[in-house]
Amino acid sequence: MIVLKISGKIFDEENLIKEYINIIKKHIDRGVIVTGGGETARRYIERARGLGASNYFLDLIGIEVSRLNALVLIAGLGDEAYPKPAESLVELKSALSTSRYVVLGGLQPGQSTATVASLAAEAAGARALINCSAVDAIYEEDPRRNPAAKKYDEIKASELIALLKSRALPGTYELADVWSLEILRRSGIPMYVVDGRRPVLLADVLTGRGRPGTIVLPE
Secondary structure: OEEEEEOHHHHHOHHHHHHHHHHHHHHOOOEEEEEOOHHHHHHHHHHHHHOOOOHHHHHHHHHHHHHHHHHHHHHHHHHHEOOOOOOOHHHHHHHHOOOOEEEEOOOOOOOOHHHHHHHHHHHHOOOEEEEEEOOOOEEOOOOOOOOOOOEEOEEEHHHHHHHHHHOOOHHHHOOOOHHHHHHHHHHOOOEEEEEOOOHHHHHHHHHOOOOOOEEEEOO
């Protein structure tokens, strides 16, 4: 069982969505896919923030947008997908019994989709989480701010947790947060970080022809 996390930014480009659907159908028999909210979520969140919405309400907006992206993916997967975004881990487990793809967005306020993906991987008993991100790998610093930032080909979850606690950079490109990594550690699940802007890299990792940008080892 594989769990994919697909950055919400991917849903800004129809061709990328189509490529992902083709790769999923060709290389994954069944599995779990977690979708982020991306720029659309940020746009609505900023609009609501300007109107005085609470953080709780802003989180709800992010969840709803991520579920809209999940619905778009479900539409492309057709009858091979569970017909609605799973809204809890209990529903996820139940939906997996149908032997179809299960797609979900956010679950509850205060949780990142990185954490949702880790929880989904744990609940599904996944052997790996593949994070199709808006960046190509994990770096010591945000590579968009520092092009010379050190790239990690492999890093332990505990080391990444320490890095996250010492710097504010990770949240900037939404690869992981401390809670999501702690879940992967306790479950012994590795996370592969792949450049989500190049779907062919996901196909290469799934078929063993290529390596991810970074492998995060549970320990």
